[in-house]
Amino acid sequence: MDSVVLSLGGSVLVRDEDNSLYLRDLAKMLVDASSATRIFVVTGGGRIARFYIREGRALGVPESYLDEMGIEVTRLNARLLIAALGEHANHIPPKDYKGAVLAAKHSKIVVMGGVSPGITTDAVASMLAERVGASRLVNATSVDAVYTTDPVADPTARKISNMSHAELLEIVSGTPSKAGPNVVFDATGASVLARANIPLSVVDGRDVQNVRAAIEGDAFEGTLIE
Numbered sequence: 001m002d003s004v005v006l007s008l009g010g011s012v013l014v015r016d017e018d019n020s021l022y023l024r025d026l027a028k029m030l031v032d033a034s035s036a037t038r039i040f041v042v043t044g045g046g047r048i049a050r051f052y053i054r055e056g057r058a059l060g061v062p063e064s065y066l067d068e069m070g071i072e073v074t075r076l077n078a079r080l081l082i083a084a085l086g087e088h089a090n091h092i093p094p095k096d097y098k099g100a101v102l103a104a105k106h107s108k109i110v111v112m113g114g115v116s117p118g119i120t121t122d123a124v125a126s127m128l129a130e131r132v133g134a135s136r137l138v139n140a141t142s143v144d145a146v147y148t149t150d151p152v153a154d155p156t157a158r159k160i161s162n163m164s165h166a167e168l169l170e171i172v173s174g175t176p177s178k179a180g181p182n183v184v185f186d187a188t189g190a191s192v193l194a195r196a197n198i199p200l201s202v203v204d205g206r207d208v209q210n211v212r213a214a215i216e217g218d219a220f221e222g223t224l225i226e
């Protein structure tokens with residue numbers, strides 16, 4: 001059975017407004033898709049992680065401690081998705097790649113958060129994809145594609161539908177290595193995917209059917225990097 005890794009942005013998973021409907025839809029889609037594909041989900045920390053990182057930084061604690069606070073939040077978010085998936089997923093987020101591989105022996109959907117300081121969940125998802133020999137990694141995020149420049153800051157930014165790993169690396173290289181960066185995909189993750197030659201699909205995580213199409217390798221709205 002093919003494996004696919006889904007990197008689910010914390011900003012997609014946790015919203016201000018009532019979110020349980022989205023979580024139910026997402027969980028149902030994942031359960032349906034898991035009949036044909038083993039799915040590993042790595043959840044991000046989103047604004048809750050950024051809150052702790054900002055407050056901790058203001059208090060002067062070391063960056064690696066901030067990273068550890070971020071990791072705790074990603075694991076808490078993993079538990080939220082696990083709650084929506086019920087018996088279809090592992091019970092507790094594994095703390096490392098080995099734990100994820102073992103959890104996959106019992107569950108067709110495995111949900112986890114971060115692993116170690118100094119990286120983000122995009123890098124975790126990429127290394128997990130390499131470890132399990134995933135056919136693709138789907139980055140479900142709060143933007144609908146990769147753009148030539150930051151679309152919020154630059155009105156001339158253009159959407160890119162297809163690109164190579166080398167082109168993605170060019171866009172994301174030079175990203176700050178401090179806790180809590182906010183970029184479309186992290187540079188460490190992009191280089192892991194390039195070396196393992198694993199395709200990356202960037203999709204709007206709120207569009208559940210589009211995420212499903214990307215997971216299943218069908219045509220989708222967003223950016224395909226291969």
Ligand code: UTP
Binds near residue numbers: 044121124179182183
């Ligand atoms: P995220 O992966 O959510 O980072 O982890 P992000 O870039 O802020 O992602 P978005 O905006 O949700 O997509 C949150 C923070 O947790 C720490 C890092 O500080 C990261 O910025 N973290 C996470 C780690 O140090 N190691 C990990 O394995 C995962």
